[in-house]
Amino acid sequence: MSDWLVYRGTGEPHDGIADLPEPPPWRVFYTDEPTRFDRDHDYGLSARWPLRAAAYQVDRHAVEMVNTALYLRRPLLVTGDPGVGKSSLAYAVAHELRLGSVLRWPITSRSTLKDGLYRYDAIGRLEEVDKVSAATPADVGRYFRLGPLGTAMAPYSLPRVLLVDEIDKSDIDLPNDLLDVFEEGLFEIPELSRVADTFAHAEVRPADDGARVAVTAGRVRCRAFPFVVLTSNGERDFPPAFLRRCVRLHLPAPGPDRLRAIVHAHLGEAAPHAETLISLFLERRSKGELATDQLLQAVYLARHAAGEAAADRGHVAELVLQYLNQDRR
Amino acid sequence: MSVEPFRSVLAGLGLDPTPREVAEILWLATRLPAAPSTAAADVPKTDSPQPPAAETADDTLPEPAEEQPAPVAAPEVPVYAPAPAPTPGDASRPAAKPVRLAADPLLPRQLELLRALRPLKRRVPSSCVAEFDEEATLESMAQRSVRHRKGALLPVLRPSAERWLDAVLVVDGHPTGLLLWSPLAREVHRLLVQLGAFRDVRLRYLHTRPDGSPGLSALPAPRPDRIRGTSEIHDPSGRRLVLVLTDGVAPGWQNPAVREALRQWAATGPLVVLQALPERLWSRTALPAVPARLRRAPNSAANTDLVYSGRRRGKRELPAGSIPVPVLELSPQWLKPWAQLVAGAGSPVTDAAVTLLAADPRPTQSVTDARSPERRLQDFHATATPQAFRLLACLSAVPLTVAIMRVVQAAMLPGTPPTVLAEVLFSGLITPTATDGPTAPADAPHDFLPGVRAALLESLRAHEVDQILREVARFVERGGAVAGRVSGLLPDPTGDAELSADGLPWALLREEALLRAGLTAPPAERAPSPRVGHADRAGHADRAVRTDSAVRTDPAARGADNPYRLSGIITIADFSDVHLGIDADGNRAVVKTQPRYTELDPAVLQALLRVEAEALRRMAGRFAPPLLGIDPDVEPTWLAMGYVTSVTGRAAPNLIHGPWSSNGPADDFHALTLLARRLAEALDRAHTAGIVHGNLSPHAVLVVPDTVVLISWVYAQFDGRPHPYPQYRERATGYRTPEGYPQDAPLDPSFDIYGLGAIVLHEATRDSILSPSPRALSRLPSHLSGLRTLIGRCLDTDPRRRPTARQFLDELEELTASREAQRTEALGDRRGAWERLAALPGLSGIKQFLEHLRAQTEMAEDLRVAGLPGAVDQVNPHLVFIGNPGTGKTTAARLVGEICRDLGLLDSGHVVEARVSDLVGQYVGETAILMNGVIERARGGVLFIDEVHELASKHRQFGDELTSALFSHMPPMPRGMVVILAGSPQKMRDLLAANPGLAGRFPPENFIQFPDLDPDTLMTILEGLVEERGLRFEEEAADGLRLVVTAMQRTSDEGFTNARAMRDLADAVVNRWADRSGGDVEEPVTADDIPDAYRVQLPHPVPDPSAVLAEIDGLVGMQPVREILEDLTVQVRMRQVLDDSGVTPPHMVFTGPPGTGKTTVARLVGRLFHDLGLLRGRHCVEVTPADLVSAYVGQTAERVQHLVQNALDGVLFIDDAYSLGPPREGAGGFGAEAIDALMREMENRRGRLCVIVAGYPQEMDAFMAANPGLASRFATRVSFPDHDTEDLVEILRRMAAERGYVLAPGVPARAAAWLDAVRRADPSGFENARTVRRLLHLMETYKAPRYHRAAPVDPSRPSRAEFLPEDVPEPPPTWPSPG
Structure with a gap:
């Protein structure tokens, strides 16, 4: 009954993405020449992630929502308290489905759509105009670099994983701007389309330093809609239109069993005192905000930094398990 | 394949894909x-x-097995307020476990706020x-x-664009504020x-x-x-916005240094105060705000550079040295204009509320509040917003911390701003209580002032407490x-926190929700215990009664040890606490336990519970709650009975809250007889079972749909045996018999009958609940006379003469039958409904409709007989009646009811009348309850909702609730009920336009027009009404009245009450006749008896305005004015002679310099028009534009209406009218709003109002030119010329004479010289008569010392009241006019 699941949440890399059916007719995109990318290499951007991704613990509901988003080619909006693993979900999916490095776009209140799409180095280009003789055909593309969103929209034959982190921090207009790109599956680089007569093709560097992306007439169009994870700490409401276009997933705070599994996955069996720390963690979490990360740190510290005495471990745990939402007093 | 079924399934799940x-x-x-x-x-969950x-x-969690049925009602766990740190070793407090739960954000409408602030995004x-x-x-x-032939690079x-301002949010740091x-x-x-x-x-x-x-x-x-x-x-570059968030209440605001700091911030950059309190309360804070108009300086946003002008006349100047600071509420409509002003976007001028920071602030005295708690509560009730009071009432059900208060507000009053809570907290009714340990500020405990909680709890219905906990x-x-997060404690023996001993819970969480939140329900509550079988709804109480005492006894457990988990007190009764209990299956029950505080012997309490249990057992769930279990032998003792719900699924209210008849008139015969019948049936059952209730009062009667449930059986007596503890009974109340409660003898069933009579009487008269008295019988209206006799018999002082319950029922039956007969008789000589309908004049619309209905019904019947599917349910019998009051809508509704009954479409055909205002509840949800009550009563008959257009106006927010409650009952209508909506024409049109859903339910052919009655009909009605009182008309009087009625009908506007107006007229005539004739019925009604108020409608013999005109002659220099008015008078009289109808008072423009007598003449005009018979009154209401215009959008029209109402039948005089307009760009256009409202009122009140606008000639010309609509309405123009010097001297002479002076020779000349000089010095500022008054004043001043010196010499000298030439001041120096 789970044979429809492309992403299974096991953490074992596999080729299940090949079984992903064709998109629904209204989400069929373009057939531009595909750009290569290394499905297993991650170009140094997230070297420390694979292990974590492999150890990521995910529940059944989250798996189903991930697959829903994959099937429907819709962005996945993940909400939940800090530290429940919203961002890690993207890495876990990329790792298991072998979708290459995760394109991460951290959002601040100043982020604009253009930041995510591409950057243009006009000065650099101007400076080099003199040096380049008229004889050699200009490589216009080198003055451009695609942003994480721009890269995700490049014509890869498999969906790339795009993590739009903390979208709730954004300027108020960003969600709607994003929506437009996600709906159309394409965007334009005006600086390139303007000179399309001269330079019909440009090779532009993607955000992850992979193979250059061929851009024709200044238009970047996707082949396979990327797997987009938008994370939100719930700091703000989104426009209803935006919410309707997203598959929504709320990650609950992990319960004792899942915590145990997480500790086990990250730190192995060699955490005999973990059980005490987990219950301490759960008890403290009931009174204030704590992230799962803090538990891992506490277990780690307790193993390495403290002696065998239980009192020391308790002390170390105290150091780490500080509430996130505590008022400074 | 159609996707429609699929969509409807999704829609059924509450989704709208x-x-x-x-x-x-x-x-x-x-x-x-x-x-x-x-x-x-x-998948759909996305x-x-x-x-x-x-x-x-x-993910190994097993999926829920499908065959497992969902629990009927989820078990609930109470949540208590967080307690301070535990005191180790104190075993008396129950253990508990802390939880944290989420709440909504405080600031509603955040997106709108962001949008409002957008102008600040300047770069x-x-x-x-x-x-x-x-x-x-x-x-x-x-x-x-081009120039150098080389392309150097x-x-x-260019400077990149950057954000313009930075912002500092300064928050008032005083403890309460924090x-x-x-x-x-x-x-x-x-x-x-x-x-x-x-x-x-x-x-x-800060x-x-x-x-x-x-x-x-x-x-x-x-x-x-x-x-x-x-x-x-402080940022000298002026690029810092300072926002001060405060309530302005803290004592620190009296500190001049604080204001000095604010002045410093305001000197260079924009400063704004974000007031946390609602505007209404600002005047009580240290930062009161005044309305002002602000203009932004082009290059600076600093407050000091704002150009300020007051909104009222004469207050254009900023007090020296003060700085205006805008004060805003935290809502989009306040923030937006301010943001535009600061950013220089949009209009440069904005109306704002500002507080003025004076250069030298004077500390003000703070006053200590010496009011008693009761007084404070009363004051708060009187002054608070309804939401704030509602919140306060809701809070009385929970423990108080700021966090919990917030949650209660968000749950019970969703969408209300945080200012509502602030209002409550600053009411002075809630104070922080001392804590014995550190807590987060939001969790610091508070409490009501002594006595307040109890008083508030009384205002909640008993079931509401429980309801609040559940809603939260x-x-x-x-x-x-x-x-925001809110903390709480769950009772849990394994937890290390402690509940305080007398804590109240603030929420009832469902266990499943706890599980979902990763919390486990408290194990103690789930411990297996012997269970009492839960009686099913049919009430097999006998099976459920426990007689053994196997209930586990555990003294440490909280509350009574019984199989029910107690989750909240419903009420505190005399001898028991009444709890909401939840059994292990999640079913609700009412559990009575031994009271917490009592001096009574437990044996007495147990005995009383046994009595109640026995009564409930005998009643077996009919007219009483089913008995679920009792164990009087354990300590503490308990009794459980069924939880009675009303139509809404909430706890049934008792009669003391009046729901039986609060939806309609108190004396509704149908409702009263139904109540009486049900009560009598209940008593009949009890008496047959050998029970005397012994405690019947509105408290003891629960109202459920269509019937009653009796509770409070503790005083019941069985089979003629006396009660074991009669001494504990309450002493007499109005529901106890006069013969008293026998201490040693058994009660007679007649005791209950007295209570029955008293309850019904109370319902009918709505007297004080405590003291219904048989005397009230006489006040019952005549249409209840049959019922009056019956109730009177119940209340007989001799118990033997009271009827038994059975007799009561029989007599009630007879009564209803005879009343039905009577009613038909009264309505129309036993004719059938059809005949009576045919006999009614007019009403062709309703006649047609009913004919159509009959035809269709008969056709359907024929089809059915022929074996074909009938189509009767395709007839839509719901109607909309459109017409002014008194046009027979109610009569028609009755006929519709009867005819539908005769056609078999309705069971009873009775009419239940309701008005929108009766149906609108005080709080969200109440409307539905009220509506359901009315619908319940109207079942089988006609629900007639009058003045339904009110939905469109004042009760807008409840309108939707009401219509949806109504509509949910409308579709399945065959044999159900007919809904008739009625209202006056114009307003109904508005309502239907605004409410397409409404129009959709009523097809156009079901809209029946009720035209206003014609004069003949009205006259017939009037004659009938007068003759009904045994009087007769003289011919002349009849003619006069006919004229009056004709005129009334012709000049009728929206709201003419037709037949009702005739009733008023008849009353007035009869009163006057009675005064004149002294009540001698032989004396006929003559023309003299037509009341003054109506005489205006009579043709005036020859109106004689000459007195008023002569009065104008008495004024100096009014010849031109007099000519115009005289012309006008002649015109009016001519038209009155030619055609004595339709002459309305003209509206006028008075133009002229100040002091030329415009106001004086306006007053005269009022009297002139009265004498001419154009206006009923003689008054003149004088206003300035400032009176018409409000500082806030939307209130201007209201003010204008109010003033027009005051001026009705008289003159409305608007001085300086030109300052109303033309509307300036960005100025808010309130003047224009006032003009619109005024023109609308002038149109609506045609003939009942004369508006005179006045002002300087040029300004008035410009004003009229800018408002073409005005020019055409103000046809008559009167110019008041400047007085010449001769006139002015004459005015001086008259003014002086008025005060007892004479002018000596030489004075006029000197006065003329002075006046001329003044006029020359400043021609535009010359104020004619007002300047003369000033001169007179000067002369008096000069004369005074001399008079003082002269007086003692010779008091009889005639010259002592004589102005001498030297009393006249020297003329002021005249400057050569420039150029």
């Missing part, structure tokens, strides 16, 4: 495995408003950051290559950050330093030596956002 979403679901479904799975069910429920454990060129300017570079390249840079506002401050801070308009957003708290000076800190509670000075945020819990469980 777009076509695309439907397509996606279907597409996804085809890609899923065929077997039914939870996964497939999850569109559900809530995040799907998530499992707490890992300015940066002084330090530059960016590459592509175009300029290319341009420069092109220039160079010089990139041109408690209240620090979460709000954090939200505002985040909002400002999120806005992205500012370079930087900082949050600072504190008082140990030396008394103000200071700032980034921390809410810093060490005193770490507070920095207020100049920290549902709200918390929905748990949307996580902005």
